[in-house]
Amino acid sequence: MKTCYFDRNICDQIDKKRGISDDELNGLQAAVSDERIAILLSFETVQETTYASQDTALRGLKLISDFSRAEFPIKPHTELVRDELESFAEGKEPPSPFLFGRFSIDQVITDIQTPTPEILALLEEDKLNKTKLNTELEELVKAEREVIQRNRPQTFEMYWEQRSPYFAELFAERAGCLERCRELGMDRVLGLRSVRMSIGAILSLLYALIIEGRRVKNGTSRDLQHSGPMSAADIIVTDDGELRRLLNRIPMDHLTVVNLCELIDLLQLGCVQRNSAIRV
Numbered sequence: 250m251k252t253c254y255f256d257r258n259i260c261d262q263i264d265k266k267r268g269i270s271d272d273e274l275n276g277l278q279a280a281v282s283d284e285r286i287a288i289l290l291s292f293e294t295v296q297e298t299t300y301a302s303q304d305t306a307l308r309g310l311k312l313i314s315d316f317s318r319a320e321f322p323i324k325p326h327t328e329l330v331r332d333e334l335e336s337f338a339e340g341k342e343p344p345s346p347f348l349f350g351r352f353s354i355d356q357v358i359t360d361i362q363t364p365t366p367e368i369l370a371l372l373e374e375d376k377l378n379k380t381k382l383n384t385e386l387e388e389l390v391k392a393e394r395e396v397i398q399r400n401r402p403q404t405f406e407m408y409w410e411q412r413s414p415y416f417a418e419l420f421a422e423r424a425g426c427l428e429r430c431r432e433l434g435m436d437r438v439l440g441l442r443s444v445r446m447s448i449g450a451i452l453s454l455l456y457a458l459i460i461e462g463r464r465v466k467n468g469t470s471r472d473l474q475h476s477g478p479m480s481a482a483d484i485i486v487t488d489d490g491e492l493r494r495l496l497n498r499i500p501m502d503h504l505t506v507v508n509l510c511e512l513i514d515l516l517q518l519g520c521v522q523r524n525s526a527i528r529v
Contacts, residue, residue, distance in 0.1 A: 250284045254479045255316070256487035257297045259509055260309050263316075273513050280516050281316060290317040291478040292325045292348075295357055297471065303361060310358050322352045326477035330443045331424045337433070337441055338426035346443070346481040379471065386465065386473075393455050401460070405498050408456050409449070413439055416448045442501075443480045449499030450476035457495060480504075486512050 263269065269277075280286045290313060298309040323329065323346050332344045393412075402408035417438045421430035430438050439445050450473055457463040472492055479485050479496070485506045487493055496506045507515070 251286050251484055252482040253286050253288050253484045253486055253512065254291065254475075254482035255288055255294065255313075256475065256485070256489065256492070257294050258488040259486050260294070260298065260312055262488050262509055264305075264308050264312055269509060269513070273510075276516060277513060278316075285516065286484075288317045289323055289478075289482050290354065291323040291475065292352065293471075293475050293478060295322075295354060299357065299361055306361050307358065310354060310361065314354050314358070322348045322354075323478040323481050324348055326447070326474045329477045329481075330420060330447055333441050333443050334421055334424040334426055334430065334438070337438065338421075338424075338429040343441075346478075382471065382474075383465075389451075390455060390458055390465075394459050397459065402456075405453065405456050406500075408460070409452055409500060412452055413448055416451060417444065420444055420448065443477045445501060446480035446499065446504075447473075447477045449501065450496065453495040453499055457491075463491075484512065 261267075263274065266274070281288060295310065295313065298313065299306050301309060324332065329346055336342065336344045397408075397411070400411065402411055414435045417435045418427060418431070421427040421435075421438060439448070454473065458465060472489075476496075480501075483503065483505065485496060485504070486509055487496075487506070488508055490508075493506050493508065496504075
């Protein structure tokens with residue numbers, strides 16, 4: 250089966266039935282039931298869903314639980330990338346991108362229904378972390394602007410070639426395996442799927458901001474945290490047109506980025522078949 254990553258806004262779109270009919274929704278549910286597609290659950294999507302008002306959060310979490318493969322939640326982005334880099338450096342097989350029972354969406358629903366002081370504190374802490382992420386993004390944009398001012402790339406492809414090795418080394422250093430990754434080759438590091446996707450998302454955004462003159466939207470820094478987990482899926486589904494544009498130009502094999510209507514069209518045309526298994 251094909252695996253799909255639903256961005257948070259897709260859950261909201263389905264909840265509000267915005268641009269999707271009952272027949273189309275039934276068709277989507279049928280595709281999940283007959284295993285033509287599997288919708289993967291990510292820690293980041295659940296986390297963002299909990300930030301809404303209680304009623305909206307509970308509806309969103311219930312919808313995620315109904316549609317997704319909750320038994321296979323994707324690892325948080327930092328853990329996912331670190332694990333893949335460490336396994337590569339140690340010469341091991343690529344690790345599974347899933348958590349295997351270390352996360353329970355039912356427990357999250359319970360926590361939202363009857364929030365404890367500890368849960369409320371965690372939610373507040375994470376909201377503060379969003380401000381920190383935005384600040385870090387601003388600093389990254391400033392630093393990157395200075396780096397490329399003397400060698401301004403004319404295309405995103407040129408920018409990727411120019412800067413992706415540097416970010417690959419940065420990722421490897423944070424994972425504690427820079428020297429071994431250098432020995433094995435940074436080109437091979439960039440072949441690691443979660444690493445390539447994460448770096449591609451960062452560079453695509455930086456290119457949009459610095460070269461194309463786009464503006465940072467609220468939540469952009471959060472979008473970057475989804476890029477690693479998105480790499481676990483065959484198809485990324487998002488209602489954000491700008492995010493689709495940024496992701497589509499990342500040089501990745503076997504990756505499709507669509508909106509919900511386009512996914513439904515693919516299902517109706519029979520373009521998504523039961524021809525592959527989830528890598529666990």
